[in-house]
Every structure is written in structure tokens, then in C-alpha cells.
Amino acid sequence: MELIQARWYGPGRTVPIRVIVIHDMEAPEGPKTAENCARWFSTLPASSKASAHVCVDNDSAVRCVADGDRAWHAPGANSDGLGIELAGYARQSRAEWLDQYSKGVLEQAARVVAGWCEKHKIPAVKLSAAELKAGKRGIVGHRDVSAAYRQTDHTDPGPNFPWDYFLARVNAYLKPKPSQPSKPTPSKPTPPKYRAPAFPKGLRPNASAPSARTLQRALKAAGFMNKSVPEADNYGPKTQEGVGIFHRKYPQYAAKGSTWDVAIGPKGWAALFSLAYGK
Ligand SMILES: [Zn+2]
Structure with a gap:
């Protein structure tokens, strides 16, 4: 995975990783959108400190912050979260999230998220804001972090993000569970x-x-x-x-x-x- 180190992040962690936070970039669909977003994170001025661990578009994933460091993507969940930015907009309809370009984005994201689930023993399940607040482990949207901790008003990846499709793709990358x-x-x-x-x-x-x-x-x-x-x-x-x-x-x-x-x-x-x- 290409590395474009983000400028702003918290070095190291004091609590274990517990949640994966899905964002969208509010950026146009294109083959270089992940690279562009990562470059943006690498050059942000001190007046707007932000970052994510990984950015994905339809054909690539770019690493911006190491898992062992805290990206600044979702206040309330930065200390125990991993953040991934997807090319697209929160206003997208379900059909737009499942068009050819976005399916590529979801596939890139699913591969990264599955790797995280495996590495950090995070269940590939979608948590509600209440479950997130209650300390459960799993996957949420930035909007759930906003609803749980009320530190931002971001609503990405929007109400129509196809969680069912996305989680099915994540699970397709995971090994069969020993309980089977x-x-x-x-x-x-x-x-x-x-x-x-x-x-x-x-x-x-x-x-x-x-x-x-x-x-x-x-x-x-x-x-x-x-x-x-x-x-x-x-x-x-x-x-x-x-x-x-x-x-x-x-x-x-x-x-x-x-x-x-x-x-x-x-x-x-x-x-x-x-x-x-x-x-
Ligand atoms: Zn976000």
C-alpha cells in the first residue's frame, strides 16, 4: 500500500483499538481521489488538523497514519478507533453507492477493513450509536460517532450507505470462523x-x-x-x-x-x- 504520511495525528496509543470508523471524503469520484485526499492530509495547515489511517478510491488504498498511531478523524473515537476515508459523498443514494465506481471503492475498503478485523480481533458487525457508546467492538460510520459522543456534526457516510453489501464484502475476505x-x-x-x-x-x-x-x-x-x-x-x-x-x-x-x-x-x-x- 502506498504511504503518504499525514501531517497531523497522535503518536502511539494508550488504549486498545476497538472500532473501525467509515468516512466518505466529500470528494469527486476519480482514479486518484485516494491519493489526492492523502496528499491533502499531508499538507493541512495547523488551523485544520485532520487525518485518517487509510484513504481508498476505486482502484487503490493509501496509508496515511499507522494503526499504532491515532488519526484525527472522529472525535470521541480517535483514541480507540481506526478511520478509513472512502471516495464519495454522504448524499449518495444506495444506487450511487453501488454503481461501478463505488463498488470498486467498497471493495478496496472491505479488503482494508477485513485486514483490520483480523489483526485487531474486531467483529465485522455494524454497531449502532448506542452500542458504540456502550463500549462494544465493531464497525460504525462517522455519523454514529457524532451521535454517540456529540463532538462533531459530521454525518458521513450518509443515510444510504449500503452497510449490508459492505459487510458482506468484508466477510468475504475473512477466514471461516472456527465455530463452523x-x-x-x-x-x-x-x-x-x-x-x-x-x-x-x-x-x-x-x-x-x-x-x-x-x-x-x-x-x-x-x-x-x-x-x-x-x-x-x-x-x-x-x-x-x-x-x-x-x-x-x-x-x-x-x-x-x-x-x-x-x-x-x-x-x-x-x-x-x-x-x-x-x-
Ligand atoms: Zn468523517
Whole structure:
């Protein structure tokens, strides 16, 4: 993730992280909106001190403040909160939040928020202002922080933010919970009855290669990629997302220590094909 350090924030934390606060930027939709907002945070004058941990637009996430530091985004929840800024406006309708651009924004945000939920043991649930005030752990909007602590009048991300869709996307990035009937240990694919094609050279995230199509077909067949996504000679964000979901389920094929590996290696390639076509 690109880093553009914000100018204003509180170094360190004295209480554990408990909530994730969703904001919108009140900024126009564009491919560089996250970068622009982060740059704005990096240059704000002392008369308007503000920041967030991460800014996202439809194709990227930019880190502005480390999780271990306190961003100044939602008074009342800065000491125990993480803040993420989404490209868009609080006045957006549900349909506008779910248009093509905003779905990209929600996907970028869901990936970051899922990482936070996992790292800081925060349940991927939406809290009401009352639950926030009562000390529960979860995800809120800036508007809920305003309602709970009454220190600002900000109402982002607005009344029509599609919480149901967003939380479903967050949960799609999270590993299955140990309480589910399946064993908590990483599942093992059945032994390959299908021989995977040789691992293609040059198949890496953002690369242009015909083998990206072969990968997309296998991801779809194994259920890690939506079948409606068009195939392309490009290892783009949708393909990376599919590989990431595959690695979430089978972390033994992900790069060591990476909770969200979007690059596929030869072993993962072979396992994916046995999952896709092995039965
Ligand atoms: Zn806000």
C-alpha cells in the first residue's frame, strides 16, 4: 500500500483499538481521489488538523497514519478507533453507492477493513450509536460517532450507505470462523486427478499475459471468482482478488506471513487447478 504520511495525528496509543470508523471524503469520484485526499492530509495547515489511517478510491488504498498511531478523524473515537476515508459523498443514494465506481471503492475498503478485523480481533458487525457508546467492538460510520459522543456534526457516510453489501464484502475476505462445522485447520485440496498446465512464466499481478485468462477460468471453476467477471489477458484487480480469496482459504500456498497474497506461485497454481477441475 502506498504511504503518504499525514501531517497531523497522535503518536502511539494508550488504549486498545476497538472500532473501525467509515468516512466518505466529500470528494469527486476519480482514479486518484485516494491519493489526492492523502496528499491533502499531508499538507493541512495547523488551523485544520485532520487525518485518517487509510484513504481508498476505486482502484487503490493509501496509508496515511499507522494503526499504532491515532488519526484525527472522529472525535470521541480517535483514541480507540481506526478511520478509513472512502471516495464519495454522504448524499449518495444506495444506487450511487453501488454503481461501478463505488463498488470498486467498497471493495478496496472491505479488503482494508477485513485486514483490520483480523489483526485487531474486531467483529465485522455494524454497531449502532448506542452500542458504540456502550463500549462494544465493531464497525460504525462517522455519523454514529457524532451521535454517540456529540463532538462533531459530521454525518458521513450518509443515510444510504449500503452497510449490508459492505459487510458482506468484508466477510468475504475473512477466514471461516472456527465455530463452523469445518475444521479450523487449513483445508487440503483433494489429491490432483487433473494435471494443471505448467506454471506460466511472467504470470504476476498487473502483468499482461494470455495465461491470466487460464487463471481466471480456474478461479471461476473453483468458486473464487464471480463467473460474470469478463476474462482478460490481464492479471488485474479482479484476478488478484480471486487469488487473494483462494489464499485466504488455503494459506499454505500464500507467501509466508502475508495475510493477503494476490500473487500465485507454482504450488498454488497446481492446487487451484486440482480444486477447479479435479473432481
Ligand atoms: Zn468523517
